[in-house]
Amino acid sequence: MPSLLELDSIIKDFPGVRALDGVSLRLNAGEIHALCGENGAGKSTLLKIMAGCYGHGSYQGAMRLDGVELALSSPREAEERGIALVAQELNLVPALSVAENMFLGREKGNRIRVDWPETQREAMESMAKVGLDEDPSRPVEQLSVGKQQLIEIARALSKKARVLILDEPTAALTETDAALLLKLVKDIASQGTAVLYVSHRLEEVFQIAHSITVLRDGKSVRSGPASGWTRASVVADMVGRDLAAAEASVPVPAPSGKTALKVRHWSVPRPGLPGFFALKDLSLHVEQGEILGIGGLMGSGRTALLSTLFGDLRSSCSGELSMDGATWRGAFSDPGQAIAQGLCLVSEDRKKMGLVPGSSVAENLALASLGEFKGALGLLDWEKLESAAQTQATALRVRAASLQVAANTLSGGNQQKVVLARWLLTGPKVLLLDEPTRGIDVGARAEIYRLIRDLAAGGLAVILASSDLPELLALSHRILVLSEGRLSAELGPSQFSPEAVMHAATS
Amino acid sequence: MNKMKISWQTLGMLAALLLIGLVFSVATEGTFLSPRNLSQLSRQMAVTSMLASGMVLVIVAGQIDLSVGAMAGLCGAVAAMLCVQADMSVPLAFGLALVLGAVLGAAQGILVAALAIPPFIVTLGGMLIFQGILLGLTKGVAISPPVAFLAVGQNYLSAAATWGVGGAVALFALWQGRSKGRLRAISIALGSLGLAALFNAYEGLPVPVVLMLVLAAAFWLVSAHTPFGRHLYAIGGNRDAAFYAGIPIKGRIVAAFTLMGAVAAAAGLVLTARVGAASSDAGRMLELDAIAAAVIGGTSLMGGRGSVWGALLGGAITASLDNGMSLLNTEPYWQPIIKGAILVAAVSADISLRKGKS
Numbered sequence: 028m029p030s031l032l033e034l035d036s037i038i039k040d041f042p043g044v045r046a047l048d049g050v051s052l053r054l055n056a057g058e059i060h061a062l063c064g065e066n067g068a069g070k071s072t073l074l075k076i077m078a079g080c081y082g083h084g085s086y087q088g089a090m091r092l093d094g095v096e097l098a099l100s101s102p103r104e105a106e107e108r109g110i111a112l113v114a115q116e117l118n119l120v121p122a123l124s125v126a127e128n129m130f131l132g133r134e135k136g137n138r139i140r141v142d143w144p145e146t147q148r149e150a151m152e153s154m155a156k157v158g159l160d161e162d163p164s165r166p167v168e169q170l171s172v173g174k175q176q177l178i179e180i181a182r183a184l185s186k187k188a189r190v191l192i193l194d195e196p197t198a199a200l201t202e203t204d205a206a207l208l209l210k211l212v213k214d215i216a217s218q219g220t221a222v223l224y225v226s227h228r229l230e231e232v233f234q235i236a237h238s239i240t241v242l243r244d245g246k247s248v249r250s251g252p253a254s255g256w257t258r259a260s261v262v263a264d265m266v267g268r269d270l271a272a273a274e275a276s277v278p279v280p281a282p283s284g285k286t287a288l289k290v291r292h293w294s295v296p297r298p299g300l301p302g303f304f305a306l307k308d309l310s311l312h313v314e315q316g317e318i319l320g321i322g323g324l325m326g327s328g329r330t331a332l333l334s335t336l337f338g339d340l341r342s343s344c345s346g347e348l349s350m351d352g353a354t355w356r357g358a359f360s361d362p363g364q365a366i367a368q369g370l371c372l373v374s375e376d377r378k379k380m381g382l383v384p385g386s387s388v389a390e391n392l393a394l395a396s397l398g399e400f401k402g403a404l405g406l407l408d409w410e411k412l413e414s415a416a417q418t419q420a421t422a423l424r425v426r427a428a429s430l431q432v433a434a435n436t437l438s439g440g441n442q443q444k445v446v447l448a449r450w451l452l453t454g455p456k457v458l459l460l461d462e463p464t465r466g467i468d469v470g471a472r473a474e475i476y477r478l479i480r481d482l483a484a485g486g487l488a489v490i491l492a493s494s495d496l497p498e499l500l501a502l503s504h505r506i507l508v509l510s511e512g513r514l515s516a517e518l519g520p521s522q523f524s525p526e527a528v529m530h531a532a533t534s
Numbered sequence: 535m536n537k538m539k540i541s542w543q544t545l546g547m548l549a550a551l552l553l554i555g556l557v558f559s560v561a562t563e564g565t566f567l568s569p570r571n572l573s574q575l576s577r578q579m580a581v582t583s584m585l586a587s588g589m590v591l592v593i594v595a596g597q598i599d600l601s602v603g604a605m606a607g608l609c610g611a612v613a614a615m616l617c618v619q620a621d622m623s624v625p626l627a628f629g630l631a632l633v634l635g636a637v638l639g640a641a642q643g644i645l646v647a648a649l650a651i652p653p654f655i656v657t658l659g660g661m662l663i664f665q666g667i668l669l670g671l672t673k674g675v676a677i678s679p680p681v682a683f684l685a686v687g688q689n690y691l692s693a694a695a696t697w698g699v700g701g702a703v704a705l706f707a708l709w710q711g712r713s714k715g716r717l718r719a720i721s722i723a724l725g726s727l728g729l730a731a732l733f734n735a736y737e738g739l740p741v742p743v744v745l746m747l748v749l750a751a752a753f754w755l756v757s758a759h760t761p762f763g764r765h766l767y768a769i770g771g772n773r774d775a776a777f778y779a780g781i782p783i784k785g786r787i788v789a790a791f792t793l794m795g796a797v798a799a800a801a802g803l804v805l806t807a808r809v810g811a812a813s814s815d816a817g818r819m820l821e822l823d824a825i826a827a828a829v830i831g832g833t834s835l836m837g838g839r840g841s842v843w844g845a846l847l848g849g850a851i852t853a854s855l856d857n858g859m860s861l862l863n864t865e866p867y868w869q870p871i872i873k874g875a876i877l878v879a880a881v882s883a884d885i886s887l888r889k890g891k892s
Contacts, residue, residue: 383775
């Protein structure tokens with residue numbers, strides 16, 4: 028019997044990277060198929076191909092529905108053929124009503140007039156299928172995140188989906204809501220829909236999945252019935268990459284034993300979700316010259332930890348922070364204060380939080396220390412600024428045509444070096460790194476690793492949050508693993524292994 | 535970016551200005567380029583360009599100030615009333631008017647920065663409020679300030695002083711360009727000496743133009759060569775990056791609005807003096823002229839991009855259009871139509887050129 032949906036040797040290239048390298052996948056009617064893999068393994072790319080976001084012709088290989096070749100050109104076409112994707116982030120318009128969201132872009136009625144009674148009635152019907160009984164005229168923003176997630180699924184079902192793709196549907200849900208959702212997914216499958224279920228939570232996978240495919244570095248490493256796996260074997264398949272490919276360990280001087288930064292009982296509530304925490308009662312310290320690794324999956328609280336330490340109080344927090352013998356209750360009031368104390372943060376999202384795109388490389392380099400380059404009359408001493416910028420740029424081997432070019436013309440690796448150099452100009456004591464090599468090519472990665480090691484060897488304390496296991500294992504002196512906002516393991520060098528980190532992260 | 539370098543964009547604007555000048559001087563058989571008319575034109579552009587110089591700082595930080603026209607009218611009228619009704623000395627009245635502008639600007643800045651109300655709304659509200667206060671104060675009657683007051687709007691520098699200003703600008707340009715950009719420096723030097731000669735062929739350099747140049751130079755220094763100014767560019771260019779670099783965003787925004795308020799007051803004094811009276815609708819629509827001048831001069835409403843000299847050129851372009859069309863006795867309704875079309879055309883040309891470049 029042919030499968031409902033069949034992917035055959037899909038290859039997808041992005042400039043400089045092969046995201047998918049010959050992935051095959053079969054989905055059968057009535058089956059829940061789990062797709063597992065580390066961040067960056069290629070899951071999202073695969074989903075986007077199935078949902079028509081990357082149209083036919085932008086990839087190699089074939090996709091067949093009922094044995095007939097599919098050539099999708101848009102998400103809308105995918106939906107018309109019965110393939111619906113519920114993305115990880117909610118795609119609802121907050122201020123519009125439940126019913127309007129349900130039929131967004133395919134409004135009931137004709138071109139001139141929206142048929143409201145029909146819209147409401149069908150919205151009620153679709154909601155009933157996912158066990159919801161809400162007023163369809165209520166704005167979506169008044170519903171809980173869990174219900175909004177269900178609305179998304181109801182929307183997908185109302186499109187007569189035969190293949191339903193769920194990308195981390197429980198990531199933002201409470202346990203109760205997650206349990207409800209899992210039950211619903213089972214019901215949907217039992218009515219003959221094929222479900223592709225993507226999740227980091229392995230216990231969920233084993234609760235509902237009939238079969239599992241593990242992706243790693245753009246390849247499907249193994250695929251088969253769920254009964255053929257254990258949690259440990261899934262983890263092993265997810266991480267089993269050749270660790271030798273990561274940086275060969277270069278000896279770094281051991282930590283000095285002098286504490287550079289200490290944090291006690293650090294808690295960060297989740298914005299908009301009273302009672303829920305992005306981080307709960309976390310205590311840690313880092314020594315001068317030490318690289319402290321922070322492991323954990325997306326949403327485990329890594330980013331929340333680093334940004335609150337840096338005084339980003341867009342999420343409030345409680346706890347105690349000490350540096351140089353001084354102690355602060357709660358966090359710094361803003362990054363300015365954190366910088367004054369010798370902290371600095373290289374954030375995960377360079378484009379959004381790091382660079383001022385149109386400004387010159389020199390100016391971006393000096394952005395956090397412009398006040399240091401004041402000359403006569405309070406005017407900037409450009410010569411002094413440029414020579415300091417040039418010194419840092421040379422030390423970090425920033426490759427730019429000149430320091431006068433706009434920062435957004437540099438490659439990803441060089442942009443990252445500019446951000447790093449900016450902080451070195453402020454004379455930091457503690458360097459916070461959040462995914463420092465995301466989206467950076469292999470060559471530049473090696474250089475950034477070397478830089479991090481050199482900086483630590485020079486006495487800087489480094490906290491490195493990364494979802495890239497080889498990177499974490501190769502650079503860190505010690506690793507803390509976070510899981511759902513809590514510390515789930517502290518690993519010393521003798522305990523370092525990808526499996527250990529993955530186990531702690533998924534527990 | 536940090537040096538006063540002439541980009542293709544500036545060259546384009548200069549070319550547009552020359553083209554406009556050429557067309558009008560042919561159409562008016564030379565009247566447009568006569569010393570008398572150019573002196574007139576420069577006085578007309580002074581108020582708008584002063585406002586535009588301040589507006590660049592605000593827009594570059596990703597903000598907008600719609601209240602500057604009404605604020606100029608209000609501050610000018612307050613100064614005039616202080617002189618006429620309270621018998622205050624002119625310098626003291628000017629000082630108080632400048633303080634008033636700064637305070638009003640700061641208040642709006644605080645509403646924008648601390649309460650996170652969109653600047654469009656705060657300053658739209660401010661515009662209406664200031665217009666109302668102005669009407670209430672003047673009761674619809676125009677107030678004529680004393681002669682000493684009128685000096686900032688109507689007087690001229692002596693021939694010697696005009697040569698002095700032209701010479702000083704020329705020397706400064708040459709000094710700046712001593713190592714690189716010699717050609718540019720020499721052309722600026724020759725240009726400023728030529729303009730000095732031109733102004734002296736009529737009555738000398740008008741005082742409002744001197745004030746405009748001084749203000750523009752000061753704002754160029756602030757925007758391009760102080761940490762404060764560069765912070766404004768960073769805030770407008772990427773607010774998150776600026777935040778993570780430890781820049782005190784709220785304080786910088788309040789400061790920008792405060793400066794803008796003081797500039798609006800200064801422009802209001804010049805306006806009142808030039809017209810010779812403070813009227814109840816003084817300054818109306820000036821905010822839009824100032825924004826248009828800044829935008830035609832290459833300032834991006836998205837923030838992060840723009841220059842004070844560009845705004846000055848933009849002000850010269852719009853003032854030339856007004857002036858030339860008046861000389862030709864064009865029906866008055868054509869002026870806003872043409873200006874609007876030029877505004878949209880300038881920005882669309884900028885956008886398509888930028889796309890082509892990147």
